[in-house]
Amino acid sequence: MKKISTILSLTLILALCLPGPIWAAQDDATGSPDADPYAQYQASKDAAVAYLSARQDYAADVLYVYSDFSSVLNNFTQKAKIDDGNSDYIYDMNENWQEDPYMGDSAIEVRAKTVGKSWGGWLFLNGYLPEGSTEAQLDFGDVPDAGLDLSGATELTFWAKGAEGGEVIEFFTAGLGYDGETNAKMADYPDSNAKISLGFTTLTNEWEPYSIDLSGADLTHIGSGFGFVLSGVYSGDTESTFYLDEIRFEGPIAMLQDAPRFIKSYETDTRDDPDEIYIQNTAFSYDNALAALAFISDGEQEQAKALLDAFVYAVANDRYQADRVRNAYIYGDIRPFPGWASGTRLPGWYDVAAKTYYEDQYQVGTNVGNSSFVALALLQYYKEYGGEEYLQLAETVMDWVLENCTDETPGFTAGYDGWPEAEDGMQVWTYKSTEHNIDAYAVFKQLYALTSEERYGTAAESALNFIISMYDAESGYFYTGTLEDGVTPNKDNLVLDAQVWSLLSLGMLDFMPYRAALDTAVGMQTAEGGYPFHAANTNGGWWPEGTAFTALALREANQDTEAQAALDALAGIQQESGGFPAATVAQLSTGFDLFTGDPWTYRDIPHIAPAAWYVMAVNGFNPYAF
Structure with missing residues (x-):
């Protein structure tokens, strides 16, 4: 540290040789030398x-499925279409619909057609990312340790509205790796709980809140955070458009406790x-x-x-x-x-x-x-x-x-x-x-x-x-x-x-x-x-x-x-x-x-x-x- 010491000595000599102080101490605006001139800024x-x-x-106390388009708050980011073979009836979702979101920058716009007894919808999955890969893969319960521990969550809440009102949709969470009709386990690493459904719900043309009660559910391993299905049995022969926003799990969720977080x-x-x-x-x-x-x-x-x-x-x-x-x-x-x-x-x-x-x-x-x-x-x-x-x-x-x-x-x-x-x-x-x-x-x-x-x-x-x-x-x-x-x-x-x-x-x-x-x-x-x-x-x-x-x-x-x-x-x-x-x-x-x-x-x-x-x-x- 020889050079630093030399500089310190030099600056000290300069200070002693100068005719007056480099920076003069000033009183505050009140004229009192003892008052703190910065006290006026304390409240600010x-x-x-x-x-x-x-x-x-x-957002530290909730776990989002969807907050805004492309938001890092979103979990279950991998989407899987489910249908009875009429996949053309289920259109790609617009996850950046900005015309009238309930909150934030965007909402999800969903369009689907039903004919006869046809059915279809989407799953919001966690998926997985293999070592060395840059592209996430879908997981339907075949990959170990690819589920979120949502223990402590008390409900899944979301907001929804129909384009016209009267749209009928089933909303649900969990159930990945289970048979949809019998609830029998079909995968090696299924969700820790079978599907928890709100049942088929009729929407209005205004934003309305919805909640799926999670009381008593085993949420220790969830790979499917959210999903929905439309069925011709309930909707008839029609094309439905509806919107989703602010999909999130609420409650003292285990995995959120003491998480490393930045602002x-x-x-x-x-x-x-x-x-x-x-x-x-x-x-x-x-x-x-x-x-x-x-x-x-x-x-x-x-x-x-x-x-x-x-x-x-x-x-x-x-x-x-x-x-x-x-x-x-x-x-x-x-x-x-x-x-x-x-x-x-x-x-x-x-x-x-x-x-x-x-x-x-x-x-x-x-x-x-x-x-x-x-x-x-x-x-x-x-x-x-x-x-x-x-x-x-x-x-x-x-x-x-x-x-x-x-x-x-x-x-x-x-x-x-x-x-x-x-x-x-x-x-x-x-x-x-x-x-x-x-x-x-x-x-x-x-x-x-x-x-x-x-x-x-x-x-x-x-x-x-x-x-x-x-x-x-x-x-x-x-x-x-x-x-x-x-x-x-x-x-x-x-x-x-x-x-x-x-x-x-x-x-x-x-x-x-x-x-x-x-x-x-x-x-x-x-x-x-x-x-x-x-x-x-x-x-x-x-x-x-x-x-x-x-x-x-x-x-x-x-x-x-x-x-x-x-x-x-x-x-x-x-x-x-x-x-x-x-x-x-x-x-x-x-x-x-x-x-x-x-x-x-x-x-x-x-x-x-x-x-x-x-x-x-x-x-x-x-x-x-x-």
């Missing part, structure tokens, strides 16, 4: 904590923006690390622990190797379905036209910044509450960075996008990000302090030297990073986080030679009081997440007036839920492009990251400092 902060808690608990990053609505399907199922690791840090800052140990335990599970059960944090996972329960050899579940979406489930190459990849933020959360929890598993995971995650993101020059390369488990499935990035290295520096420095492992001290020096090399003293700001050669500065985009996070990570003393970067950040403030993602701010508006962490940095610098102005701007846009939008305009520019070539923008939809940073800013909690 508490609302933000409550918002994060509510998002963490969302959905954004509140999406694909009816308003079809492109939101790409993030509909996503819990970004950075966002969830922030939520854990916010909980730690507020003394909410159990909520923080639940998120960090989910990271422990996610890494240990990675479908490739247990040595990395993915950039994102699904939200909710991240465990694979029973019988699915898929490892920790990663986010994606279903393309109806292609009849294919896709994953996003960035979301399934791994980069240094996201890995470092997860490690920061693990180490902050370890500092506050202990737990060797959290320190060990932080080491594992950052050892991956050491082994995969180094070259012959200072700093760490970005990481990769794509699928390491697939041949030629990865896009390795060789540029270096200032923000990534700011994050990594703080983690490696703390790991060195905790373990005395020289590799971490060397890594901290490397990250620090890179950060310093990215500072333009003449212009007074940090570059965003390098080009793909890992050395040449990328001067095309002046971004907020590199200016602000450098202060939070280095600490005020070590930041003194670069203090102009904070002035640069303050100069980016918009007329509305918030801060943009980048100086050009092409589309106008401002960035709530960046405004919150800038408020924290200004507070660290004892610039309370400016910090409170940023918090005032945030309080002014806080939503009734206690959360904040990701942007104050429909498409906030970042100055960067996605791998598709499209501009990377933030949308004006609720996002957990600004809520988390707001909590930390009001609490005066610097996630980089130990």
Whole structure:
């Protein structure tokens, strides 16, 4: 740690030689030096904590068969048509009917024809995924351990309506592997209970709730979560259209207890923006690390622990190797379905036209910044509450960075996008990000302090030297990073986080030679009081997440007036839920492009990251400092 010690000595000398304080302590607006100038934000902060808690608990106590189209909350995702041989009478379901869903983005539209005594319908099955396969298979009770343990469920509820009213359908659950007429077991691994039916039910043309009582049922192994049948005996010669929504098991379900869960990053609505399907199922690791840090800052140990335990599970059960944090996972329960050899579940979406489930190459990849933020959360929890598993995971995650993101020059390369488990499935990035290295520096420095492992001290020096090399003293700001050669500065985009996070990570003393970067950040403030993602701010508006962490940095610098102005701007846009939008305009520019070539923008939809940073800013909690 020789270089770090030298820098500390140098900055201390600079501080002693300067004619006045770098940052002057300020009184609050009341003029009293003893009053807490941030007390006025406590109620707003508490609302933000409550918002994060509510998002963490969302759908934690129910098990969905169908929530929304392509939602990761859905279980029993494999569909099997059942009929008397007239399969043409049973049309494919439209699981993305958006004209009038009961709740959420979509409902299921069902169309079927009956003639004479014909019958047919659909089963919603768990199925299974063989080891090494990417395509799930149907299971009719022939595969062991491919059923869900729904013990504790008291009822299966759903909403339904007919297109005209008068449609007659039988709804049921369980019964996979049984003879439909005699209830005799026909398969080696049937459901633990025979079919439980609501009987043939006549629908109205309005949404109505229905419930199948599960009292006394053996639900320890269920492969068929839901099903329905139409029969010409009840319907006659006709074509029926009806709709289903919010199909779910309720009650203290055994398999939901203590499940490893992540928080959905954004509140999406694909009816308003079809492109939101790409993030509909996503819990970004950075966002969830922030939520854990916010909980730690507020003394909410159990909520923080639940998120960090989910990271422990996610890494240990990675479908490739247990040595990395993915950039994102699904939200909710991240465990694979029973019988699915898929490892920790990663986010994606279903393309109806292609009849294919896709994953996003960035979301399934791994980069240094996201890995470092997860490690920061693990180490902050370890500092506050202990737990060797959290320190060990932080080491594992950052050892991956050491082994995969180094070259012959200072700093760490970005990481990769794509699928390491697939041949030629990865896009390795060789540029270096200032923000990534700011994050990594703080983690490696703390790991060195905790373990005395020289590799971490060397890594901290490397990250620090890179950060310093990215500072333009003449212009007074940090570059965003390098080009793909890992050395040449990328001067095309002046971004907020590199200016602000450098202060939070280095600490005020070590930041003194670069203090102009904070002035640069303050100069980016918009007329509305918030801060943009980048100086050009092409589309106008401002960035709530960046405004919150800038408020924290200004507070660290004892610039309370400016910090409170940023918090005032945030309080002014806080939503009734206690959360904040990701942007104050429909498409906030970042100055960067996605791998598709499209501009990377933030949308004006609720996002957990600004809520988390707001909590930390009001609490005066610097996630980089130990």
